[in-house]
Amino acid sequence: MTILTVDKKKLEKIVGKITPELENKITEMGTPIEEVTDDELSVEVFPNRPDLLSLENFARAINQFMGKRGLVNFKVNKPEKDYIVTINKAVKEVRPFTACAVIKGLKFSDARIKSVIELQEKLHGSYGRNRRKLALGIYPIEEIIFPLTYTAEKPNDIKFQPLEFPRVITGRQILSQHPTGRDYGELLKGQELFPIYKDAAGEIMSMPPIINSHKTGRITEKTKAVFIECSGFNKEYLKKTIDLVVSSFSEMGGKIYAVEIKDNADGNFITPDMAPEKMKFKIKDIEKTLGIELTEKNVKNYLSRMGIGYENDKGKSVAIIPCYRTDILHWIDLAEEVAIAYGYENFVPEIPDISTIAYEDPMDVAKKTIGNVLAGLGLLETSSFHLVTKKNVKKMHYDFNDFIELEDSKTERDVLRIDMLTNLLQIASENSNAAYPQKTFEMGRIFSRSVNENSETGIDEKERLAISLIDEKINFTELKQVLDYLFKMLNIEYLIENVENNNYIIGRCGKIIVDGKDIGFIGEVAPRVLKNWKIKLPMVALEIGLDFLGTC
């Protein structure tokens, strides 16, 4: 979850006083308020709206939502002389693309510098997948000499003083000595060359996606103009990101200048583009989706409140989507924009007049019946996790090894259960303080490797029932009575045949057979098993598969 925290006074300067009504509006806008204090306001920003991740952009969205602004148009000035970045072939194998911009006429205060860093960090997070998908660099233009080169060099040949570090070290050393290097070094692991940005004087400006140079990569209150770059793997994505960042600097009053990018391998291009995108849609599609009636005027007004323009192109509706909105993929996204501006609280719930016939899963119906029969006999139903530990399973199934394991489980339970009885044994073991007799049962899924070649997952899931009776004096008869009653109530014939099973006392264990098929075991639990579980009283137990219910 991404939280944007902004200086409340700075925000109020742009959007006016934050009243409780405005707080409500902010939540309705799709940025739920997390916390408001005297000095700060925190909102959740959904992962599809990276364009809201700075004070300036958030303020712009509020003003638009309140009807004070509409679609924003950006003016991009032509590149000045030498505003050129050359992408060298060397970097193509490591981090192949970059997109850039220059912003002039800025005034930086402490708060504004903080806001820029916040935007950078937040974009690096979930949107930039922790710098893998994108890494941003911002440099005071006074400190660098154009034209620039985006290239890659051997880690030991790269030497510069990284940001907030006391001395010059090599690229390799940055990964082990600089805190940011340690955090993100993983991203350059195994690379022979590390990407770098260099200026015309051969000065290293940064080593993406890790760190800027201390000399050229630090914005101060004296900074008036900046060079912005982002690097990554997908050109279109980087271009969009640069648009989005530039839009935030533009809100600070900056003038946008383009940069020419020379890419011999994949073709030259110029960024930022900042041009809005046009998307055709039908008002009646939106009406149908939302279940409300809309006029063209309505739609135009609602879209404007979301910062989106509208034009009628020869009778066809066209939305004009600002460059910073990366989340509008399809006209259905416009429907949500209209819904948000219309106000979710204004939709009147409706139950349509369609007739459908209910249907309950037959296995669930059968399980309900079994539960009621057993509860009627005074048995208590338990409910356990699907995940268990190997150690616990092996207390009964000591020679079982074909566990289905989970990758990197954060709990101690890291395998799927293979039976239901293990759960009942664990419950018995943990409840020696509860009065006896303890009669419990549980139904649930167990997992095994599938023998069916066509299985999509390679795993079979089967429904099982386990019953356990524990008391100072308990024997086979009492559990057979329960089984008898259960099958009578289900109107199913069953047989018990003697069988030897290590988990039960020899001579007191049987397999249960329905329709000629073995469905499970019943017996007095072997002392070895009870000892393993530290259970001090005798126990009779059964476990059966419930598949047979599907055919009855």
Added chain:
Amino acid sequence: MDEKLIVESLSPMERSVLPKLTTEFVNVDEVSTLSSLDKTTVLRAIGFLKNKGLVEVSTSERRVVILGILGVNYLKKELPERALLNKLAEKKVIPIGEIKNVCGLNDNEAKSALGALKKKALIAIKTGKLELSAKPEEIQNKMIEELLMEKLPMEFSSIQDLDKLAFATLKNRKDIIQVEDQKTTSVMLTEDGKKISKMGLEDDLIEALTPKILKQNTWKGKKFRRYDLSTPVPRIYGGKRHFVNQAKDYAKSIWLEMGFKEMSGNNIETGFWIFDSLFTAQDHPVREMQDTFYLKGVTGKLPERNKKKEDCMLYNVQKAHEGGVDGSKGWQYKWDENDAKKVLMRTHTTSLSIRKLREIGKSKEFPAKYFALGKCFRNETVDWSHGFEFNQTEGIVIDEDANFRQLLGYLTQFYKKMGYEKIRIRPAYFAYTEPSLEIDVFHPVHKKWVELGGAGMFRPEVTIPMFGKHIPVLAWGQGFDRIITEFFGINDLRDVYKNDINKLREMKFWRKH
């Protein structure tokens, strides 16, 4: 007081005890002797009589001196010092080494006998021999220790003078006497009790109806003893369904009432059905190992490809991701089949919905409404508010005319029936729905908004590959555990599947709020 009714409600044991009581406190032990009933029965009878206001009961703790194991023995026979003294009177001289043999004492006894007599100056030791120095009356008279032992048991506080001296010496020796705190219960009649006690407690009441009485009609003209209906009874526990299942059954019944069909399916699925078919980008954080339970070393299979590309669901899912369908831009990346083949525990029940959607895409049997209520899994460290297994209630409505307002209609109706009259919705984001919403319900008891989960309408990128064209599908996956914990008053999520038998036995049944 209706004396007659009280007399009719006296049980046989109360009838036996009552006449033995007076208006002065009597020890229960004494009542037990007088009534020839064991002490437990007497105490029960007194409990019942007290409930009827017929007796007053006083319990007190007293410190009592009683005989120890050896003491009982010595009282029967004699103290070691008595044995030694008598033998010495008989033999006049006994060599110290011979004491044990001559008197039949063990080491300890010989030692303490010697010590005790020496202290009383009844003997003298000369060159290793024991000689008598007691006067004849000193031999005849009982020793103070013997006198005390005969008086026991007695109250600690009433031990005085010479008894006190004797107590001190015996106390120092092992197992002869001991001090014990005894609880004593005394009982006396109240004014009412006195009246009742004086009435004829004629015992012609029937205590229990038996087959014999029924058969012989001897009940006719007789009265049954009246019960004291307010008497507490020993607790019993019934069998019952687990409270989570009770709640699930109730919620299920609501969806069924509204004409929904139940979906069922696997807890384990391929990434394809959990994520890809739901337009969740392959680099979306939710797909990362740290949040999701992937199965180790298991690779799944994708649904079969259809030869004709346009009709191939798999191809269309890939297309939706890479370049988009129906004018959508998609995620603009290269879709990796291998990522979709990973096998994992479902992170949401929406995998059931999307499979159902595919099925209906083929059968074209709609309008249709489906629901599911089941477990979902996430790789999470467990604490009071996080679990790695949780329940979700899922639903889809597939209908050409389905719209956003109907989505609100179904959800509002469901929560109303669950006992939540007030709900509120706000914008939200999910990769596979648009428009999307988050729902909060107002908790009628705790007076606060409770966040329950997401809903929306499936995006065209989801519906088109399954259906061949975009059709409105309302969809929701709502958290269910919050409702369970709120209702049952459980503050720690870890308690839901703890299976504490004592707690399960006490747990109330599910009822609507």
